[in-house]
Amino acid sequence: MSEIHPPPTPDKDAVHIAKKPRLEETESGEAIVQADEAVQEDALAASSSTAAKQAKAKSAKKSNKKKKQKVPLIEPYSNEDVIFQDVKALLGEEAVLKAQEAGSELKAPFEFKQELELVVSALSSNGESLSIAPAPYPPWVVLTPFALPGEKIRVKIYRNARLWSHADLVEVIEPNTELRDMDRIGCKYFGKCAGCQFQMLSYDTQLDLKRNVVSTIGSPLQYGYRTKITPHFESPLRDLKKHGRPADGSKPDWFKIGFNVIGTRNTMDIEECPIATPTLNKALGPIREGILEKMETYKRGVSLLLRESLEIPTESSATPSQDEAMDALVEETEKKLCVTDHRGTIRERVGDKLFEYTAGSFFQNNNSVLVPLTDYVRDCIFPTAPASIDTPRPTHLVDAYCGSGLFAITLSPHFSRVTGIELSTDSIKSANISAKLNNLSPEQHTFMSGDASDIFATVTSFPRAETAVIIDPPRKGSDEKFIDQLIEFGAAVVVYVSCNVHTQARDVGMILKKSQAKREKEGGKEYTLETVRGFDLFPQTAHVESVAVLRLVNVEHA
Numbered sequence: 001m002s003e004i005h006p007p008p009t010p011d012k013d014a015v016h017i018a019k020k021p022r023l024e025e026t027e028s029g030e031a032i033v034q035a036d037e038a039v040q041e042d043a044l045a046a047s048s049s050t051a052a053k054q055a056k057a058k059s060a061k062k063s064n065k066k067k068k069q070k071v072p073l074i075e076p077y078s079n080e081d082v083i084f085q086d087v088k089a090l091l092g093e094e095a096v097l098k099a100q101e102a103g104s105e106l107k108a109p110f111e112f113k114q115e116l117e118l119v120v121s122a123l124s125s126n127g128e129s130l131s132i133a134p135a136p137y138p139p140w141v142v143l144t145p146f147a148l149p150g151e152k153i154r155v156k157i158y159r160n161a162r163l164w165s166h167a168d169l170v171e172v173i174e175p176n177t178e179l180r181d182m183d184r185i186g187c188k189y190f191g192k193c194a195g196c197q198f199q200m201l202s203y204d205t206q207l208d209l210k211r212n213v214v215s216t217i218g219s220p221l222q223y224g225y226r227t228k229i230t231p232h233f234e235s236p237l238r239d240l241k242k243h244g245r246p247a248d249g250s251k252p253d254w255f256k257i258g259f260n261v262i263g264t265r266n267t268m269d270i271e272e273c274p275i276a277t278p279t280l281n282k283a284l285g286p287i288r289e290g291i292l293e294k295m296e297t298y299k300r301g302v303s304l305l306l307r308e309s310l311e312i313p314t315e316s317s318a319t320p321s322q323d324e325a326m327d328a329l330v331e332e333t334e335k336k337l338c339v340t341d342h343r344g345t346i347r348e349r350v351g352d353k354l355f356e357y358t359a360g361s362f363f364q365n366n367n368s369v370l371v372p373l374t375d376y377v378r379d380c381i382f383p384t385a386p387a388s389i390d391t392p393r394p395t396h397l398v399d400a401y402c403g404s405g406l407f408a409i410t411l412s413p414h415f416s417r418v419t420g421i422e423l424s425t426d427s428i429k430s431a432n433i434s435a436k437l438n439n440l441s442p443e444q445h446t447f448m449s450g451d452a453s454d455i456f457a458t459v460t461s462f463p464r465a466e467t468a469v470i471i472d473p474p475r476k477g478s479d480e481k482f483i484d485q486l487i488e489f490g491a492a493v494v495v496y497v498s499c500n501v502h503t504q505a506r507d508v509g510m511i512l513k514k515s516q517a518k519r520e521k522e523g524g525k526e527y528t529l530e531t532v533r534g535f536d537l538f539p540q541t542a543h544v545e546s547v548a549v550l551r552l553v554n555v556e557h558a
């Protein structure tokens with residue numbers, strides 16, 4: 001990972017597709033092709049150079065074969081693959097197949113900086129608009145941020161991919177007035193910053209769009225919700241040498257501390273971020289000033305961390321009270337502060353549970369939605385629906401990919417035994433500290449570091465018919481090793497939480513298929529997919545957290 005982190009997007013990992021560099025200009029104004037265009041450049045050069053033409057003439061067959069070999073495979077479930085699926089849905093399988101057979105999928109019909117007018121057909125899964133290039137262009141899709149279905153737009157191409165191009169929005173010629181209202185925009189950087197895509201939409205419309213992917217429950221806070229932001233800046237030394245500091249001591253325009261400009265790796269200066277909490281916004285100004293003062297000392301670029309924390313009380317004041325009214329009062333008056341040290345300790349409250357974790361480690365970034373989310377997961381495990389009434393109530397919980405124990409600890413009152421597993425030793429330390437902080441007994445609440453699949457060897461004494469498993473893996477999803485053991489273990493209910501609906505769908509599909517195969521071979525019960533529900537952890541952006549519930553049932557009930 002580079003030192004410069006992405007903009008304030010859900011950091012269960014990068015979400016924006018446009019991380020790849022765009023076609024850039026040299027100082028002389030000439031377009032140059034950067035890393036990801038290399039393959040395309042190869043293909044184009046091969047088809048236009050004399051040598052390639054001679055080779056073609058010699059053996060069309062060989063050349064065709066060669067051309068096909070040049071088209072790199074798309075990594076399944078990568079951001080590129082997600083776009084490709086959207087493009088395929090829009091152009092139709094047949095058109096895509098034809099282009100692939102003709103070897104024209106990398107032959108973009110557009111030049112760098114070419115402007116064109118388009119009508120938006122749909123939104124992609126990452127919130128960018130998808131428009132089909134009008135005739136006489138070949139079947140080709142253009143992805144443009146900040147545009148809505150039905151809108152007529154003018155765009156400028158900045159990067160060509162396979163069967164699609166990326167473009168900047170130049171102008172909305174005919175807006176979709178039913179959906180777009182520019183007065184709703186709560187951020188002066190909207191339209192340039194890579195962080196948010198949806199601020200021109202009402203919150204209901206944002207949820208509707210997410211519901212197109214998965215039925216979604218809204219966030220109580222729609223602005224001021226992010227408890228962590230990571231602005232960054234490049235080393236100012238080169239520019240300092242060139243331009244010096246402004247005589248009046250002000251911040252030079254060339255020094256930018258902020259987030260990425262959408263579709264680029266260029267930093268834009270950000271003085272405030274309305275989706276971040278007020279505590280973080282208050283801290284941002286003085287942090288920027290501090291950096292400015294010692295600009296000369298930054299030999300390399302820096303990724304800052306601003307993370308909200310409750311003030312951690314001193315030992316003497318930390319004794320928990322037995323009085324609920326008192327606790328509520330404490331909660332209301334809890335002081336919030338901003339931690340910038342990656343190794344610093346963060347304290348966070350989720351309902352009546354307190355968590356402590358290392359500032360640089362993973363924790364969900366929208367605290368306002370964590371009680372609804374964890375309550376929902378609890379209700380899925382203990383349903384009141386008639387179909388599951390004959391199954392015993394789960395008493396044991398396995399929290400796989402548990403991080404600092406969010407699900408294990410919030411749901412602990414409902415289980416006699418809870419265990420969690422997580423790759424990060426730091427997070428496991430935090431889970432143990434948080435368990436202690438909430439007076440959970442170490443005998444009944446255990447957390448271990450390791451690969452998620454290792455958990456099954458440690459829970460052989462858990463009654464399977466009374467065990468619930470929560471899975472919350474990173475964006476790339478789980479793996480076959482884990483899923484095989486999950487099926488073998490056969491917990492009564494599995495709740496799969498994910499920030500990537502695509503890998504979640506793949507894994508759920510695998511669970512269902514393998515579970516059916518096991519039932520057909522050995523008899524017994526089989527997992528069925530009971531519900532899939534979204535939670536909006538990321539208002540103003542296109543992202544959604546998805547919760548899928550699988551239950552082991554007799555097939556006649558399935």
Ligand SMILES: C[S@@+](CC[C@H](N)C(=O)[O-])C[C@H]1O[C@@H](n2cnc3c(N)ncnc32)[C@H](O)[C@@H]1O
Nearest residue numbers: 362401402403406422423424451452472473474
């Ligand atoms: C999306 S986070 C979820 C954390 C936690 N459930 C929460 O909501 O706070 C995914 C976690 O999986 C962990 N992880 C990644 N690969 C893993 C693996 N193979 N086995 C166990 N944990 C893993 C990461 O360190 C990260 O903490």
